[in-house]
Amino acid sequence: MKPAGFEYHAPRTLGEAVQLLHRFEDDARILAGGQSLVPMMNLRLARPEHIIDINRIGELEHISTADGMLRIGALTRHNAFMTPPTDDPLGRLLAEVGRHIGHLPIRVRGTFAGSIAHADPASEWCLVAATLDAEMHAESSAGQRLIPASEFFLSSLASDLKADEVLAEVRLPLLGEGARFGFEEVSRRAGDFALTMILAVLWLDGGRIDKVRIGIGGAANRAMRAPEAEALLSGQSASPELLRRAAEAATASIDPIKDIHASAAYRRDLVRALTRRALERALA
């Protein structure tokens, strides 16, 4: 469990980091919190020749709101979300979801953008990004690129990020007053990656569901929305039967993965149960 040899780079600016990436491309990996990369290197599952440590790039350590978006710099740690980072309901959502990430030492080191770049389908932040249609701000020597979540997550541990791009910032839309949410997760142990999790966000108009977003994580090879279930609910008055049908639609929309911790059939049933519960929680 000692990593193979590598060359270590510690750029001071985003520009320098981008230049290094441009130079080494596939032979380089960005080190932010290191909570996934370092164990993989220690197990020699990853053997990058160059490590570009971005922890000294001050400009990446920010969290702010502008133009209706929460902008999360690449060095923002999980722990920064334990208290709501904004008064918008999004702040409470991030605080509640973030509590499910790993354990305190992991939350102190690991970064929001690192989780997004790693693209683990069972990552809480990937679920949030997929559900809310986050925008990923990538920088390369060729310039900037804004990638919508729907195009960013390709499959398990695979994103649209190119070898010469660094994920500099993630932007999440503020939800606005009145937004409600429900989050449900099942994992083997507290802090483990989710076997399945559901995030439901909705806005009510009188007694009806005006708009709704439902995200599914952990169950399939990437975090994704459940558009059929959302369509069923939009404009409708919530009832147990409606929620049941929406949960059924969400279940039908996924192609569940299986591993030693959960069978595909179990994950499918979790999607059904947790979708209903997340909606109930959002409506409560």
Added chain:
Amino acid sequence: MSHIGQRLRRIEDPPLLKGAARFAADISFDGQLHMRVVRSPIAFGRLLGVEVADALAAPGVAAVWTGRDVADIPPIDFRQVRLPGLASYRQPILAADHVRYVGEPLAVVLAEDAYLAEDAANLVFAEIEEFEPVRRATDAMGEFAPGLSSEAAIVHKGYGDLEAAFAAAHDIVELRLSLGRHSGVPLETRGAVACYDAALDLLEIHGAAKIPHLNRDALAKMLGRPSERIQLYEGHVGGGFGIRGELYPEDVLVALAALRLGRPIKWIEDRKEHLTAANHARDQTHLIRAAVDARGFVLAIDDEFWADQGAYVRTHAATVADLTAALLPGPYMVPAYRAAGHIRLTNKTPAGTYRAPGRFEGCFVCERLMDAIARRLDLDPVAVRRINLIPPERMPFERHTDALGTDVVYDSGAYERLLDRLLDHVQYDELRVQTEARRANGERVGIGLGMFVEKSGLGPFDDVELILHEDGGIEVVTGAASLGQGIETSIAQICADGLGARPLDITVTHGQTDRIGRGMGAFASRVTVMTGSAVHQAAGEMKEQLLQAASDMLQTPAGRLAIEAGVIGIIDRPQGPSLTLGEVVRGDAAFKSVTATFNSEHMTYPYGAHLVVAAIDPETAAVKIERYVVAYDVGRAVNPLLIEGQIAGGIAQGIGGALFEEFVYDDLAQPLAANLADYLMPTLAEMPGFEILLSEDAPSPINPLGVKGAGEGGITAAGAAIAGAVDDALGGTGDIDCLPITPTRLHDMLAGNIMPNR
């Protein structure tokens, strides 16, 4: 004042809390080489060749060895429960002609640092002709080697007229039950640092644990050296649980390399290695039948089981199967009994003992059987257990089996009294009513009970030397070992009482082969019983001698003197002359130390019961343990605080084995849970609140202190009680027939009747 029975805080804690402890990895010598083991990536195959040229040429590499280089070293031998025929299944220190499990050492690289060693190890290439692996003990028997069956031995135990009992039975209950493969996972992985001193012709080995003296003797035999030319030193040890401290291939390789290369050698196991290389455990399948009368009294038990030994038979030989078969009937009468345990070789990591070996398994099987009998006869599960319990007037009770080479004689016990204590504590009848009410309300909640007899205090001997230093400090030197269980504190308490000293003036030296000639180490919950009794004897003898010596100095008959808190004074004359222990030693040059030996041919048998309340979320297949109660009788509790700690740790590991931990293998016998993200040990968040009822109803009559061991009872019935509770929550169907109860397995069971649309 008696120190035995006090909740004294651990006197060994300060260095641990200050970060000053010295674990194996903390030890280094100038000029040391680091050893890296190259392990088989294939579960079973013929080893055609091992290419080492590239590794040898890599930077910083001093040597690379394969099986050929160590062909003169015999395989690692057994240290107990040696059955005829087992010797052919022993493990070579490096694979010779076959590899038999993923993780088997097939070469070692010795290099200037751990990074270079691992770099070079990556360059070693083994050419292996792959064979179809044997996956399960219950698969058809195959060949381990030409002419050598994959069944290494069958352990037989039994007594009474089985056939007559079954012929007379009112009913026969039969179950097939299995337990998954899991093991102890100490916080500190294994490690060894060896150093050869040519001037003294002395090989010293650090990182020893559990059984330093026994390992020294085994190493001496393997390396062809006299025992006294090898010394083992135990430092701080981060947990043992049965698996740490046995003699493994890596230990021998480190010692051999230090001798051959003339440089200190350091090996620290990483976690991935640990989970495929250190002993696994459990992994049994039982086919059990019971003959019962109409009241649920068990007339006879007939159990056949298959133990998945993994790829080799290691130091424990037949220990686990022996203990399983010997102790399965637990606290119950069972007038006729037969057990046959098949020790089967497969292509997985070799198995050995893990906390409550054989009893965790046997208790699960026996208690599932008790629940099945209750269900079949429509009786209360508590009532069925009650009528089967061995009554106190039958003590001492001859089980008519043998375990670890000793006849099993339950020395004392008031089993029903302990059961009643537990039931009173939880207000069982009311708890039942509440549970039924919740079930009527749609909740899935259940109660599980597991009763057991543990064993402890394995002999045959323990030596102790008690030294009184001139500064008045008292040193206990023992061949026992500390895996972190708190022996320094409990031994100091026993010594303090025997001598009239203060525990804080006593230091306990353990695990150092150069300090005492022989020792049995720490396993089988033996230290408090065996070492404690030897210390008690030595302290009593030293006290006599001290009083004699003080009698001259104080001009007072010894009979009128007493020692209290380390001061010798005249009884009833608190203002009279007195002497400290140091003053006695300084005044009497002849007085130095006392040695004592405690011998025992029999183990002593503590007993207990676990009660669990668990609820299932049928939609998510999640199990929530709402309540966990352990009642345990240890005869006499030397330090209740430490015993409760032992029990709490046992509960945690038991929950792990019952719900979380499993070494899963795929069809090619590749391990799928070889890291701590996939091998799921429970964390604090998974621990329920627990209640411990410690009792002292039945002191042991076979040692002077009346004590019984407390190291294992916290885990013994965990599988049984949790399975019982989950099964009860499912409606008492008896469907829970294997451990661990994972959410996927539970989901499969629930599917169809609970999950909609399935």
